[in-house]
Amino acid sequence: MPPSKRSRATGRITLADVASAARVSPITVSRALRGERGVASDLVERVQAAVRKLGYVPDPAARALASAHGSHVGVLVPALSNALFVDLIEAVQRTLRPAGYQTLVGLTHYDKSEEEQVLREQLLHRPAGLVVTGFDHSPATRALMAQSDVPCVHVMETSSDPGVHSVGFSQRDAAAALTRHLLDRGRRRIAFAAAQLDPRTMQRLEGWRDELSRRGLHDPRLEWMNPAPSSMALGAQMFEQILSQRPAVDAIFFCNDDLAQGALLAATRLRIAVPRQVAVAGFNDLTGSDQMVPALTTVRTPRGEIGAAAARMLLELMQGREPQQPTVDVGFEVVVRDST
Amino acid sequence: MPPSKRSRATGRITLADVASAARVSPITVSRALRGERGVASDLVERVQAAVRKLGYVPDPAARALASAHGSHVGVLVPALSNALFVDLIEAVQRTLRPAGYQTLVGLTHYDKSEEEQVLREQLLHRPAGLVVTGFDHSPATRALMAQSDVPCVHVMETSSDPGVHSVGFSQRDAAAALTRHLLDRGRRRIAFAAAQLDPRTMQRLEGWRDELSRRGLHDPRLEWMNPAPSSMALGAQMFEQILSQRPAVDAIFFCNDDLAQGALLAATRLRIAVPRQVAVAGFNDLTGSDQMVPALTTVRTPRGEIGAAAARMLLELMQGREPQQPTVDVGFEVVVRDST
């Protein structure tokens, strides 16, 4: 029977209905459902029975209004066009959903002021928690996060600052490890080719520099930094440019796999022998990298683990507990294939 | 000054604050802000001035509780691993955000019962509107959507059923057009290779069948249907299988670009001449397809337009207006490159 048009009643089963069915007060139902302890176990059972019988589900809006926050978590990432973040979000969502939290994705498009704007909107919706990419934010963004006292976990990078929670790995170490691999293969004129130039890319640049400087092999003319968005097409273009302007280069380390994939396709087109003439390496081990010809050497970055671990950490924080470790380093793995 | 610990006051600027500043009643503020007409223009101005002066922003939770629904839109898509849906979501979000709506992404993983579950959760949050992929839902899903009376726009496919709102294109016609292109190129033994086997893929199969049957060229043994998730690796594998088991095949129509990209890479690896020995075509024109060697012939599907048009249509519906057209067909384009 549809509710009368003139009434505001929603016809919804409410907490009050459960309370009268269980013959307890609404507050007790509320407490029992949220697992607050200090509720007699027989009452909890009566409440649960009534909930099952009536098919009661709490109203998130009412809950959000009455309590300090909603039952959703905001996740701020640069863009979904980078498959890295798609994997991250899938993992976050998979961990949070069973705990009853919705995931609200905010896209910053690698822009600090857009991030600030998105965060502002997200905060209006009073999220129960926040997952934020990296540490490079505008002062206003930092201030918003601090004021809001919404639990927050940073991902992709790690920090040892007190009070900061993070899950990631050392971008710098990972880049250094890959560079070391190229050196071990006998490469000496190793170019670094990057696009987008986000903070993590710049950390990879540092790792590459560290490793080469240490052996006196660092040559700033082999740094190819392009602020344009990363893409296969750009990788192809950079590959051609680098080889034509620096013919002696014997390896190129691309800061992301899509660039490297584009480079490998350009090599096929131009009939440039990889790795014989020039080795090509990427970063992130994205879809298709193992299918390239030759298969791409890269760094596998465990974004699935990062997402899951960050979500678990956030779950602790949202329950008012301090996680065992404020920082989780999930590591990385150099995946050697045929392109180096 | 932080709010007293003992008070429930949030310190937030409320509609009541705006009302007293503007010297009108709270209801008038509410009406003015929602653009409800029938509010004197001088009052509207006073309200707007007060809002600006106080920096007031409405509380979504309170709004959601008091009214029938929240200020967010649920978007149900199969998976973010298919770049198609990433583009769709970006476009939806770009259109909805300026109108004050948040986008809540629900992932169904190509599973009808998971879709049902996700929809159930979404509905609990009382979305203002819904964007749903396709028309193939479980009976329970259909019932939930019908009962909820949340405005809903279906995307990717179109329907002419009364009362149904949709934005998409004819998957079947698009596949037929691509098949025609292959026939025009002189191909006669054209295989159809598909993965995932979602409804749209099956419609493409029909389009391929239509076109070949019409000329007496349809051969069911050239249908390669694999329910596994679509990927470059699978495309490579299917390519090898098809050529070894059906050596006379002179073209392969892959139902999605990632499969076709994998096939092209396999061809490079196996030194099979494309398109000389066998033509390869894909579908969707995903990132990288123009970079392949040879560049991939495919069908460009305007998911950006679909997302934007669907969001605009939903905006109308959420304002209680009926859109000019209940169905928008955005069309498609066969993009001929070098692989056919």
Add this chain to the structure above:
DNA sequence: CTGAAAGCGCTTACAG
């Protein structure tokens, strides 16, 4: 065209 009252469905802070 405008408003006073009631209510949306929960949880908080207090009291016992």
Add this chain to the structure above:
DNA sequence: CTGAAAGCGCTTACAG
């Protein structure tokens, strides 16, 4: 350990 009251910040339905 449990509850009656008040309140979160809006909008609805009614009346004028």
